[in-house]
Amino acid sequence: MEQTNHTPTHFVEELAELKQALLAMGGKAEERVSLAIQGLVQRDAEMILDAKTGDEALNRAQLEIDDRAFKLLALHQPMAVDLRFIVGSVKINADLERVGDLAVNIAEAAERYIRHPSVKSLIDLPRMAELAQRMLRDALDSFVRQDLALAQLVLGRDDELDALKNQVFRELLGHMLADPRTIEPGLDLILVSRHLERIGDHATNIAEDVIFIFAARDVRHQGQDQSVPT
Amino acid sequence: MEQTNHTPTHFVEELAELKQALLAMGGKAEERVSLAIQGLVQRDAEMILDAKTGDEALNRAQLEIDDRAFKLLALHQPMAVDLRFIVGSVKINADLERVGDLAVNIAEAAERYIRHPSVKSLIDLPRMAELAQRMLRDALDSFVRQDLALAQLVLGRDDELDALKNQVFRELLGHMLADPRTIEPGLDLILVSRHLERIGDHATNIAEDVIFIFAARDVRHQGQDQSVPT
Numbered sequence: 001m002e003q004t005n006h007t008p009t010h011f012v013e014e015l016a017e018l019k020q021a022l023l024a025m026g027g028k029a030e031e032r033v034s035l036a037i038q039g040l041v042q043r044d045a046e047m048i049l050d051a052k053t054g055d056e057a058l059n060r061a062q063l064e065i066d067d068r069a070f071k072l073l074a075l076h077q078p079m080a081v082d083l084r085f086i087v088g089s090v091k092i093n094a095d096l097e098r099v100g101d102l103a104v105n106i107a108e109a110a111e112r113y114i115r116h117p118s119v120k121s122l123i124d125l126p127r128m129a130e131l132a133q134r135m136l137r138d139a140l141d142s143f144v145r146q147d148l149a150l151a152q153l154v155l156g157r158d159d160e161l162d163a164l165k166n167q168v169f170r171e172l173l174g175h176m177l178a179d180p181r182t183i184e185p186g187l188d189l190i191l192v193s194r195h196l197e198r199i200g201d202h203a204t205n206i207a208e209d210v211i212f213i214f215a216a217r218d219v220r221h222q223g224q225d226q227s228v229p230t
Numbered sequence: 231m232e233q234t235n236h237t238p239t240h241f242v243e244e245l246a247e248l249k250q251a252l253l254a255m256g257g258k259a260e261e262r263v264s265l266a267i268q269g270l271v272q273r274d275a276e277m278i279l280d281a282k283t284g285d286e287a288l289n290r291a292q293l294e295i296d297d298r299a300f301k302l303l304a305l306h307q308p309m310a311v312d313l314r315f316i317v318g319s320v321k322i323n324a325d326l327e328r329v330g331d332l333a334v335n336i337a338e339a340a341e342r343y344i345r346h347p348s349v350k351s352l353i354d355l356p357r358m359a360e361l362a363q364r365m366l367r368d369a370l371d372s373f374v375r376q377d378l379a380l381a382q383l384v385l386g387r388d389d390e391l392d393a394l395k396n397q398v399f400r401e402l403l404g405h406m407l408a409d410p411r412t413i414e415p416g417l418d419l420i421l422v423s424r425h426l427e428r429i430g431d432h433a434t435n436i437a438e439d440v441i442f443i444f445a446a447r448d449v450r451h452q453g454q455d456q457s458v459p460t
Binding site: 069070073074077079080083084087090091094173176177180183184187190191194205 | 299300303304307309310313314317320321324403406407410413414417420421424435
């Protein structure tokens with residue numbers, strides 16, 4: 001089957017550019033999360049406002065990446081791993097955009113939270129944020145480097161994030177039961193922990209896509225309704 | 231450019247089958263949500279357990295739909311609207327699968343909730359569930375019928391769901407402040423309302439994809455960083 005009038009070299013270069021654009025978008029999404037969590041921990045209203053409103057660059061990046069991916073599909077009609085890579089990029093792109101939305105949600109909760117006195121010193125939430133961001137970064141790295149072992153590592157870390165989330169919940173519940181004044185701000189911290197959990201979920205989605213793209217096998221729902229050789 | 235050895239008729243039939251598979255998957259996802267909410271409202275532990283564990287069919291359907299979509303892309307190398315339709319299917323498929331996950335999350339919250347006495351009669355949460363399910367159904371219908379007006383309608387309904395969520399929150403906060411025994415079960419109802427909100431978000435994602443697929447314009451982030459002609 002003949003390729004289009006684009007040379008294969010162009011195709012390879014354009015794939016590399018798509019990869020770079022996704023990495024850059026991942027970096028931006030991570031920054032948004034950092035800013036929102038820092039604003040929360042430092043009770044910095046200006047930083048929080050910035051985290052809440054400044055995601056235009058991320059939105060533009062998403063449109064640009066989709067555009068790149070669809071052009072590659074239409075012009076080069078790629079097969080096999082290239083095809084899965086490009087369609088996977090469109091999915092990963094959507095995950096990254098939602099990480100940006102979650103950063104906005106965290107900033108909204110932070111905005112309400114700092115209107116109240118502190119419920120507790122925030123140690124576990126920044127730890128959750130760090131873990132979720134590391135998962136996101138590693139998931140994207142595994143994508144760029146086609147590193148299946150790293151993608152598997154990301155999948156394993158979801159339990160750690162879940163355990164931290166449960167710890168945050170139990171501790172805040174204790175505060176809320178002991179002092180009703182902590183109920184409203186405590187609720188917002190619980191919501192932040194859920195948003196961070198969801199960022200971990202998106203990293204997990206990306207890692208699953210990476211394994212699907214490069215190993216051509218589907219790890220989603222393994223152990224639930226099908227066995228997958230390791 | 232020559233097509234593959236498949237005739238266009240085959241392609242049209244296979245596209246129709248992909249559409250039907252997505253509709254069926256949407257129906258299954260909706261059922262999971264119904265079951266979880268019904269279990270919560272009726273405090274029916276068996277129904278809740280069923281909602282928590284019985285989503286293998288949905289997971290199988292997801293794998294099958296991705297498989298269909300990638301085969302169509304590889305064999306027929308579709309262009310323009312067909313290309314966007316098939317890649318869109320892969321994205322919509324992921325959204326539907328996550329709706330199934332959210333039904334599991336609702337069932338998990340319901341399982342904890344029914345261990346406590348009722349906090350309040352559940353009226354707004356079933357209303358939220360109905361609205362979210364209708365959004366999901368209409369988004370999928372708009373996809374199958376290529377109905378851009380219906381997709382726009384879905385986008386508009388997100389505010390209604392948001393208002394209900396805020397109402398649920400305020401009411402539950404009132405209960406929790408008045409009676410600490412309602413804090414723990416109240417938290418689970420707030421989480422259920424957030425899960426339902428996210429189902430609405432997935433319906434919104436699907437509606438945006440529909441408009442992108444059939445109108446070839448991107449409504450995502452409109453009014454934020456670009457103007458889009460109507």
